[in-house]
Amino acid sequence: MQYHIYVLSLCSFSCRSVICADNRFRFSWSFAVAYLCSNTNLLVFVAEDKGSSLEAFAAETHDPSLCWKDIEWLRSITSLPILIKGVLTAEDAIKAMEIGVAGIVVSNHGARQLDYSPASITVLEQVVRAVGGKIPVLIDGGVRRGTDIFKALALGAQAVLIGRPILYGLAAKGEYGVQRVIEMLKAELELTMALSGCPTLKDITRSHVRTEQDRLNCRL
Numbered sequence: 001m002q003y004h005i006y007v008l009s010l011c012s013f014s015c016r017s018v019i020c021a022d023n024r025f026r027f028s029w030s031f032a033v034a035y036l037c038s039n040t041n042l043l044v045f046v047a048e049d050k051g052s053s054l055e056a057f058a059a060e061t062h063d064p065s066l067c068w069k070d071i072e073w074l075r076s077i078t079s080l081p082i083l084i085k086g087v088l089t090a091e092d093a094i095k096a097m098e099i100g101v102a103g104i105v106v107s108n109h110g111a112r113q114l115d116y117s118p119a120s121i122t123v124l125e126q127v128v129r130a131v132g133g134k135i136p137v138l139i140d141g142g143v144r145r146g147t148d149i150f151k152a153l154a155l156g157a158q159a160v161l162i163g164r165p166i167l168y169g170l171a172a173k174g175e176y177g178v179q180r181v182i183e184m185l186k187a188e189l190e191l192t193m194a195l196s197g198c199p200t201l202k203d204i205t206r207s208h209v210r211t212e213q214d215r216l217n218c219r220l
């Protein structure tokens, strides 16, 4: 039996049991299907459905007064570990640690929010260095092959998260497609490890990869 962690988006409508149990948006299952088909459908539906509190919730989610203190509050109401996602700088990583998060996810949210934000792999190392092994650092964004996972681990990530490849597998072949994507990535990682002389994950070290910065340093 293999276990995989599914990270549900705050605005996700895909997990029926969770949504139905909570149903803060007060929508029917067909509404959820409409969302999965197209964003435009969602907007049309919201405009028509006076009963939905989606807009209010979205406004709350993007509250400009949100700040680090809110993470402290979140910590005060739960004993669950809190991981903060979207960290791209050493400064934010240090702040997150000071506030007491259990882990960091280096991410630019799939490069969908802000043009010219750095690719997460390019800032991973500075975040790892700032964290200094005190809490786990995970990464997502652009992981498409086993070699990408290998690079992330070599640069100090504890694990990677996968976004769109899973969705593509799901769209192509449903549950089997998702399973295949995970199997393929795992097989590619194992092959990369074998060809790099790494029998275990612990054997993957910083010296196995060369970054742009390394190349520049060579020229100095």
Ligand SMILES: Cc1cc2nc3c(=O)[nH]c(=O)nc-3n(C[C@H](O)[C@H](O)[C@H](O)COP(=O)(O)O)c2cc1C
Pocket (backbone or CB within 6 Å): 009, 010, 011, 012, 085, 107, 108, 109, 110, 112, 140, 141, 142, 143, 161, 162, 163, 164, 165
């Ligand atoms: C359709 C879609 C919706 C997303 N919604 C959110 C979101 O609500 N919150 C969030 O933090 N990230 C969101 N993301 C970003 C993912 O959580 C994740 O960071 C990203 O997809 C990982 O990169 P990858 O798709 O290249 O693997 C979304 C990504 C996609 C493709």
